[in-house]
Amino acid sequence: MSKTLIKVEKLKNYMDGEWVDSSSGQYASVTNPATLESLVQVPLSSEGEVDQAVQIAKRAQKSWALVPAPQRAEVLHRVGLLMKERKEDLSQILTMENGKVIEEARGEVQEGIDMAFYMAGEGRRLFGQTTPSELKDKFAMSVRSPVGVVGIITPWNFPIAIATWKSFPAIVAGNAVIWKPATETPLMAYELTKIFEEAGLPKGVLNLVFGSGSTVGDAMVEHDDIRVISFTGSNDVGRNVAGKCGQKLKKVSLEMGGKNAITVMDDADLSLAVEGILWSAFGTSGQRCTACSRVIVHEDIKEKLEEQLLNEMAKLSIGNGLDESVKVGPIINKAGLEKIEKYMEIGKSEGAKLLAGGYVLNDDKHASGYYFAPTLFTDATPDMRIAQEEIFGPVVSLIPVKSFEEAIEVNNGVEYGLSSSIFTKDVNKVFAAQRDLDTGIVYVNAGTTGAEIHLPFGGTKGTGNGHRDSGVAALDVFTEWKAVYVDYSGKLQRAQIDVE
C-alpha cells in the first residue's frame, strides 16, 4: 500500500548532525506485523558507538545550555509544525512498523505534535521559585538547570509519542540526548530525527544510536557521563536498569507495566462502558501500558454486560491497520503472539470461562500476519494469573464483585498501578473512587487509555519508580534543582545563627 513512504533500505545512526553507518556492520530486519513484509534494516550498533555519541553530546550540550530557553523552544515549535504537516505520512509509517490501526496511529502522532507545542511553551516558563531568605539583604531562589547528557530508551508500542514525552522536555531544558529506540520500530525514530534536523536543532544535541537493549541500552546505563536514564519498557528490563543506575547514583525514570481495570457499577451507562472497554482493551490489540485487561463488574449487571460486550466484539474487524475499517491490528511479533497464547491455557486451567476468542487467527485473510482474536474470559477471580499478570494482548478478564468497596479492593490488588477507570452515575462514588483507586491515572466514565500529554503520565507500585513522563513533571526528570543565594548586604552573613 504505502510502502513507497519508506525511502531508506538501511538505517544509519545520527551523530553530531550526520547520518553515519554503524561500525558494527550488523543489522536486523524490521517487518510489518500485519503482512510480514520486510520494511527496512536496522543497525545493531556496538558499545563503542554509545561512547562516541556521548563524547559528541557532552560538547554540544555545553553550548546548547547557553542558548536561552525560549530560543531552544523555538526549535520544538518548528518540530511541531513539521510533524503536523507530515501527520498522515508519519501515521501510515507508524501503522506499517508497529501494526496499530491507523486511527490509533493518528492519535499517537497527534500526541507528539501536542507535546511539541506544549514543551515549546515550557521554554518560556521553566519556572523556578523565589523564597524569602532567613537573612536581611539576601535573595534566595531555586532554578532548574540541565543535567547534561541524558539517555532515553523508548519502546515499540508508542514509538513516537513516548519519544516526544522524553526528548522534548530534555531538549528544552538544555540537555543533550542519546536515544536508543526499540529495534522493532526504528522508522519513527528516523522520521522524528529527520524532523529535528530540518527544524534546525544544533548538531550533537540529539544523537540516535540504533541497537539492542543488551548492547546499546546497557552501554548507556553503564556510561558514567550519561546522568539520567529515562526508560519505558518491560518490567524485567526496567528493574535491571534501575539496579544498575542505583549503583551508579544515576537518576532513572521508569515507566513499565500495567494491569489496568475498568470497573462497571450497577448504575453505569452500559453502552458507554462497553465502548470504553472495547477501545481500551482492543484499540491497540492490548499492547499498551494503559490497556484495559480486567473488567470489574457488579454482579447484578454481569450477564447484561457480557451479552453487550459479546455483541460488539463480534463486530470488530481484525486485519491490516491501514484499512480504515479495521478496528484491531496485529500483535508486534511471534514472541508476543506466543506469550498471549500461553495465557489462554493458563486462564482455562485456572477455571476462568472463555466466552470469546482465545486463538491465533490463521485463515486466509490473517495467515500472513500475527493476529490474535479479541478474547473475553469471565468468572475470573482476582488472584488468577490472567487477572494479575500483564499479557500485552487483546485479552480481557471479567471479575464479578458484590460492592463498590470490593471493586476498589480488586482494582488495587495487583502489583501495578498505572491506570484505572470507573463507570458510574453516582457522584459520591466518583469522588470516593478518584481518592481510593491506587493508580497514577484515574478515569471516570471513560476507558483506561487516552492520557493527555500536559498531565503527568506514570503509575504507582510496580509500574515505575515515582517519576512521571510528560506534563510539567517530566521537567523534574531532566533538570536539577539548583538553590541560588545572592547576598547583597556587603557583609559575610551566616545563616542558622541567632540574628539580633
Ligand code: UN1
Ligand atoms: C503506553 O502505553 O505506554 O494513554 C503509552 C494512553 C496513551 C499513551 C500510552 N496516550 O493510552
